[in-house]
Amino acid sequence: MSGGGSDAAEATSLSCVRCGKPAHLQCPKCMELKLPREGAAFCTQDCFKGSWSSHKSVHLKAKLSTPGAPNSDSLNEGWKYCLRKGQGRTSKLPHFDWTGALRPYPISNNHTVPNHIDLPDWALDGIPKIEPNSDLQHVVEIKTPEQIEKMRETCRIAREVLDAAARVVRPGVTTDEIDRVVHEATIAYGGYPSPLNYHFFPKSCCTSVNEIICHGIPDARKLEDGDIVNIDVTVYYKGVHGDLNETYFVGNVDEASRQLVQCTYECLDKAISIVKPGVRFREIGEVINRHAIMSGLSVVKSYCGHGIGELFHCAPNIPHYSRNKAVGVMKAGQTFTIEPMINAGVWRDRMWPDGWTAVTADGKRSAQFEHTLLVMHVISFLCDISIAGVVYFFNNIYFNLNMQVTDTGVEVLTARLPSSPEMFPWLDA
Structure with a gap:
């Protein structure tokens, strides 16, 4: 978190994203991405840490809106890149020697299936048995x-x-x-x-x-x-x-x-x-x-x-x-x-x-x-x-x-x- 110099002075007129109190700190990642200060201000390190799990999605959305990056306007918390044939997820674009212009983008959580639908034997654990x-x-x-x-x-x-x-x-x-x-x-x-x-x-x-x-x-x-x-x-x-x-x-x-x-x-x-x-x-x-x-x-x-x-x-x-x-x-x-x-x-x-x-x-x-x-x-x-x-x-x-x-x-x-x-x-x- 950044808390000194002109950044802190400008932040005194802002309210904490988490609790609404006067904010004196700015999220450094938001500053790096040049995001609006209103959504990046916090009163204390504790409020910043307490908000991190939800706040970090702001960074992902900002990256996805830049040229050459995933361009969905509706990304929610939980959207991540797929790894390990579907068993793994990561918040960062994997390193790869891409062969063309296309890149993978984050994926949403799996869809659910109603109880009345008959299931194949891999539906629950991912492993075909028969x-x-x-x-x-x-x-x-x-x-x-x-x-x-x-x-x-x-x-x-x-x-x-x-x-x-x-x-x-x-x-x-x-x-x-x-x-x-x-x-x-x-x-x-x-x-x-x-x-x-x-x-x-x-x-x-x-x-x-x-x-x-x-x-x-x-x-x-x-x-x-x-x-x-x-x-x-x-x-x-x-x-x-x-x-x-x-x-x-x-x-x-x-x-x-x-x-x-x-x-x-x-x-x-x-x-x-x-x-x-x-x-x-x-x-x-x-x-x-x-x-x-x-x-x-x-x-x-x-x-x-x-x-x-x-x-x-x-x-x-x-x-x-x-x-x-x-x-x-x-x-x-x-x-x-x-x-x-x-x-x-x-x-x-x-x-x-x-x-x-x-x-x-x-x-x-x-x-x-x-x-x-x-x-x-x-x-x-x-x-x-x-x-x-x-x-x-x-x-x-x-x-x-x-x-x-x-x-x-x-x-x-x-x-x-x-x-x-x-x-x-x-x-x-």
Whole structure:
């Protein structure tokens, strides 16, 4: 505390922030930050010490309002930077050799979940118990008709939740606000946001801005005009998970970013088009890599799609790059995600000090899209006009009558709805 010279003389006309008595002392940190004296005056060291736990937030807010610092106007006591995969917090920006312009910002406290919501086994202590040791880490499950119906319902909810989040994307909105929308919408549908406390992840969704490849943590940063942001939503409902994500434009985005996002969307679309029984899982990466390379982009190799159902992550692994070593072929009744991450520069990634946020090694932008898919039985129709009548030849006929049958081999469980917001100009065209 400072108590001498002209500072003390000027402070005699001020009142103590804590008790209202005439103040003769000034908080040295407030003086350093050139903050108003009215909020930094104290009558004694005891009053200063007694107010410190609440007063220090003034310093954080001041730092966050400076250029290049987090710019939320609504930071409260308890907002801190994330460390140790969600298990640690710090009031100081961690030291790191940042690859791009983006920086982590303080995060708010975790959201609460009402008692009536069914919880996955990591919800309370952050540790998945069934998933790591399940046989389904090695064997690709064929879902029963009952499981498939639950997956359809849960994936529909996940789509509705993501659409709710997409509607609030605009310059000036923080990713923490997006997370709040995701959390509240999930709870309103009776679901649990699967990422929340999964291996200690501190939020209800992932928000990956610009050079963040995946697993960005919602925080106090306001989205800026020209950003791109991926929102990754997973919902746990009736004992199963539904997972999807999309990358959105924030305001006026440059042409290179638009091409990156559209190409990533197309990569997923082309990969889905080959899904059917009998196709090798490794073929997905070949399709995605071919399209990305043709556009001068690169495919992230560190993260892949995954099986999903009663477990959040399980077999099969779905690499998105070429010459991958994925094992197995698709069979009707399997559910898994395809979620290519495409970079404008090199494919390599680095991890931020929070232990979750993966960013591009060169600081260039990255985009991602994801769907949860169901492999379906296929009926092929062939017509021989050389004989009377129409003869149908059925391939791969072995299906339960409760199961839908398609001529494409895949059902996109998280498909866009007629009510989904119009976010992508190429779809309108």
